[in-house]
Amino acid sequence: MPADLAVIGLGHLGMPLAQAAVTAGIPTVGYRTGPDAGSLTAAELRRMHASGFRITSGPAELGRVRTAVICSPTPRDEDGTLDLGQVEAAARALASRLRPHTTVILESAVYPGTTEDFLRPLLEEGSGLRAGRDFHLAYSPSRVDPGNRGFSPANTPKVIGGLTPACTESAAAFYGRLTDKVVRARGPREAETVQLLETNYRHVNIALVNEMAVLCHELGVDLWDVVRCAETKPFGFQAFRPGPGVGGHTVPLDDLGGPLGPAGGRRLRMVELAQQVNDDMPQYVVQRAAALLNEHGKSARAARVLLLGVTYKPDVADLKGSPAHEIAVRLTELGASVSYHDPLVHSWSVLDRPVPRADSLYEAVAEADLTILLQHHRTYDLQGLSVKAQLLLDTRGAAPTGAAHRL
Template sequence: MPADLAVIGLGALGLPLAQAAVAAGIPTLGYRTGPEAGPLSPAELRRMHARGFRTATGPAELGRVRTAVICAPTPRSADGGLDLGQVEAAARALAERLRPHTTVILESPVPPGTTEGVLRPLLEEGSGLRAGRDFHLAYSPSRVDPGNRDVTPANTPKVIGGLTPACTESAAAFYGRLTDKVVRARGLREAETVQLLESNYRHVNIALVNEMAVLCHDLGVDLWDVVRCAETKPFGFQAFRPGPGVGGHGLPQDLAGHAGSGLRMVELAQQVNSRMPRYVVQRAATLLNEHGKSARGARVLLLGVTYKPDLADLQGTPAREIAARLMELGASVSYHDPHVPSWSVLNRPVPRADALYEAVADADLTVLLQQHRTYDLQGLSVKAQLLLDTRGAAPTGAAHRL
C-alpha cells in the first residue's frame, strides 16, 4: 500500500510523529538517516507495524508520498553549534525523488534561516523543482515530551510556518489530521525561532534553579521547600527544579556569530548547567569526607543514569560525566537503572547492580541521579549508608539533597 507520509529520521522526534500518524490512520513510511535510538518500546513499535507502518528499504520509496517530514537529529557540533549533517543528507535523499505538489516539512531543531537557506537550495538543486511553486516547504517545531502520557500530539498545538501562505496552509492541512489546534506563524523564520525560544526557555530556567540550589546549600536554606511554596503563586511563576545537569535532545542555542552578539543569557545558562555534574561530584566527595571516608576507593552507586525518568534514553545524560569524574577521583563506581542493561564510561563497562537493596546497603555512597518510578526512595534511604538525592525525591530528612 502506498504511503501518504514519509517520516525521515526515526529517532526521538521522528518515531513519535510516525506513531501519531499511524494512530490517525495515515499510511506512513519511515526512513532512517543514521543509527538512531527512539523513545518507543518494542511493544509500541509492534503495534505501529501492525497498523501498517513500515520502514523504507531504500530512498526510492520517498518519491511515492504526498508529505515528507524531516526529523533528522541535529547534535552538538565540534564548534558548539548544531550539526546539520543528517538534515542535509535527508534533503539530498529526498530531493532526487521529490515530485511536484509534495509538502516538505522540517521539524529538526535548527538555527533560524536554515529551512530557506540550507534545506531549500538542496531540495531545488536535487529535484529541479522550485519551492513555493512546484512543491510546498514549511517548518514546524517538534513538541515531543518523551514519557509524558498527558501530552499527546492530539492535545499539543502545532506551530506552522511556510515559505508562502500556500505552503503554510498545505502543512496546516497535514497537521490538522493529527492535532486539535494548528497555530500559523508569519513565516519560516518565525516558526524556527519558536523552537529556539522554547528550548532556550527550558535551559535558562533550569540554570536559574540550579544556581539557586548551590546558593541555598551554602546558606543552609531548603531550596525544595522554597520551590514548593513559590509554585503556589498563581501568576508570573512556573516551577523548575534543580538536578545533576541537563540532558535530552533539545539543545540550547546562543547563536553566537549568527546574530550580532548572540544570546548572552543562554550562553551563561549553558555554563551554569554544564557545571552541575562537577558540583554533584564535589558534594559527593564532601559527604564522604564528612563521614570519615575518602573518594579514592569509595564504593559509589549511581541510581538512574538516563536523562529522563522511566525512559531508556541516555542522550546528553549528566550521569556519564559524573561517573567519569568519580572514577578519576579513584572511586569504585557501579550503577543501577531498570532501563539500561549495560553502560560504559571512558570506554570501560560500568558494573551493573542487579540486587538493588543489597547494592545500596553495600555502597559507601548512593547518588540518586534519576527518579524512576520503580524506586522506593523511602526503603532505599533506610538501606543506604549515605544517600545524595539530586532530584528532591527522597522523603524530607531521609537523604542529603542537592
C-alpha cells in the same frame, strides 16, 4: 497500500511522529538517515508494523507520498555548532524523488533561516522544482516530551511556518489530522525561532534554579521547600527544579545567526551563561559527594559509590546527554569504585569500560559507602532505599524530607 506520509529520520523526533500518524490512520513509511534512536518500546513498534508502517532505506518510496517530514537529528559538532549533515542527506535523498505538489516539512532543531537558506536550495537544485510554486515547504518545531503521559501529539498545539501562505495551509492541513490545534507563524524563520525560544527558556530557568540550589545549600535553606511555596503564586512564576545537569536531545543555542547568519551575529549572553551554569552541575554533584564522604570519615578514593538512574529523563530509556556520564568519569578520576542501577539500562560504559551494574538494588544500596540518586524512576521506593543506604545524596529532591542529603 501506498504510503501517504514519509518520515525521514527515525530518531527521537521521527518515531513519535510516525507513531502519531499511524495512530491517526495515515499510511506511513519511515526512511532512515542514520542510526535509529527512538524511545518507542518493542510492543509499540509491533503495533505500528501491524497497522502497515514500513521502514525503508531506499529513496524510491519518497517519490510516492504527498507529505514528507524531515526529522533528522542535528547533534553538536566539536566546536558547538549544529551538525546539519543528516538534514542535508535527507534533503538530497528526497530531492532526487520529489514530485510536484508534495508538502515538505522540516522538524529538526535548526538555526533560524535553515529552511529557506539551507534546505530550500538543496531541494530545488536536486529536483528542478521551485519551492512555493511547484511544492510546498514549511517548518514546524517538534514538541516531543518522551515519557510525558499527559501530553501527546493529539493534544499538543503544532506551530507551522510556511514559505508562502499556501505552504502554511498545506502543512496545517497535514498536521490538522494529528493534533487538535494548529498555530500559524508568519513564516519559517518565526517557526524556527519558536523552537529556539522554547529550548532556551528551559535551559535558562533550569540554570537559575541550579544556581539557587548551590546558594541555598551554602545558606542552609531547603530549596525544595522554597520552590514548593513559590509555585503557589498563581501568576508570574513557573516552577523548575534543580538537578545534576541537563540532558536530552535539544540543546540551547546562544547564537541566533549560527553558521547561516551574518558574520559577528548577536549572541544571547544569558543563554551562554545558563549553559555554563548547567555544565558545572555534574562537577558540583561530585564535590558534594566527596564532602559527604569526608564528613563521615571516608575518602572518595576507594569509596564504593552507587549511581541510581543514569538516563537523562525519568522512566525513559535514553542516555543522550545524561549528566551521569560526567559524574561517573569524575568519581572514577577521584579513585572511587563506581557502580550503577537503572531499571531501563542493562549495560553502560564510561571511558570505554563497562560500569558494573547492580543486580540486587537493596543489597547494593546497603553495601555502597554513598548512593547518589541521579534520576527518579517511578520504580524506586526512596523511603525504603533511604533506610538501607549508608549515605544517600538526592539530586532530585525526591526522597522524603530528612531521609537523604539533598543537592
